[in-house]
Amino acid sequence: MFCKRCHVFKASTPAGLCSGCAADPDPGPVSTPAPAPVAASAPTGPVVQPHGPAWLRSPVGIGKAVVVMLGVVIAADLFAVGAGINMYDVMGALADDGLGNGGYNALMRRSDQADSLYYAAGVAQTAAFFAAAVFFLVWFLRVRVNAEVFNPFGHTMKRGWTGWCWFVPVVSLWFPRRIMLDIWDASSPAGTRAPHGLVNAWWTLWLITLFINPEDFGTFDRADTADEIRSAVVQVLVSDAVDIVAAVLAILVVLRLTRMQHEKALRGPVPMGV
Template sequence: MPPLPPPNGPATLRSPVGLGKATAALLGLVIATDLFALWADYVLYDVAGGIRNALAGGGSLDALTQRADRADALDAAAGIAQVAALVATVVVYLIWFLRVRVNAEVFNPFGHTYSRTWAGWGWFVPFVNLVRPRRIMAEIWDASRPAGDPARQGIVGVWWAFWILRWAVDRLAASSTSKAETADAIQDAALQALFADALDIVSAALAIVVVVRLTRMQDRKAQAGPVASDG
């Protein structure tokens, strides 16, 4: 019998190393902006606490006005830095993700549940983006393991768990920040933002691990030649 055609169309093996390094570097930039945001969150939390104490003690707010203005400016700058780093990272990450997905089709054309298109759109469709990218990543991981490599996909599950947790906490923090009007509410919102940024650091660090390990696996499997294929 003639071989079955690839279900996702022709696939060409291309090195993911350059894109992997760029993606990991940009994820490192995300961590750097999150560290900046942590500092801004703490400054805002501290200033809001000072305002609350001054109001409770009947003190003057004049000394806190300039600190509050600086805290607001610092928080705004951190937000801009985070968005800029995130946008750049998302673009490069998606290109890398599609590259490793196509490579995985070369290694195992029949080991993928969803079409190649979902490697991109799966991140943006509401509710679908809570489960499908993780499934696609797991299938890429399995297809990319060189023969005899015991590498498990446990790190993929841990990374995805922190991704979902970060996503949920970030939305709660954003909601609290938009509604905060009193000193107490601002302090609570700053504390939630601090927690969300800390989770984002962990999530980005785990993403770096996944990107680096998967990139190395594909590079080793490609260099090993056809004998490393599972199909």
């Protein structure tokens, strides 16, 4: 006969228990533990986006277009530099002896050609700038929406400012940079933050061009004598050089941010808790 308590070993006592159960006190009735309280279920349904619906769209194609257009801006600036150097030489010849080499007619032809070339360079710069600006704004809005997918709550400015911030006086001096840095941080690999040095360098050069370009061209328009024109041309040449460097930095920013977003999208969604 098996033990009445454990039903495993044979009973060895008159009470019908095995030696092990007989040595232990009576455990009494076994109580059933109360069920643990049920935790409140997590809310279901789509997460509300603080800046409106956001979806991923590849920035690669529009990013390449922006780089091409910024390259056109650089080419137009180089054309303007050449035209400026030519204008400087012609005005130098006029300032030296009043007629230059070849007499009055030759000087007038050179002066007319220099004026035409300088005007054409200005038109090319203006056209290239506005064309590049359109492509850049399209790209900027796309990477902003992508960044909202990566981090919906990491943006200090509303989405509408992504376009308008460039045109509103005063705020245009810092809103675009703030939006760009938010996009930059949201697009960085999970758990890291890409350095801001490149963005800050580009933005600094951009602000410099905003202040020196109007002043330099205004000085050129007000110049009357050959010496004044030469001095104004030098200022414009410096402005063109700064603009070229700013465009190069803008290309690097576009390439870097486009690559970060493309790589982050390919890695897929970040697991919860990361």
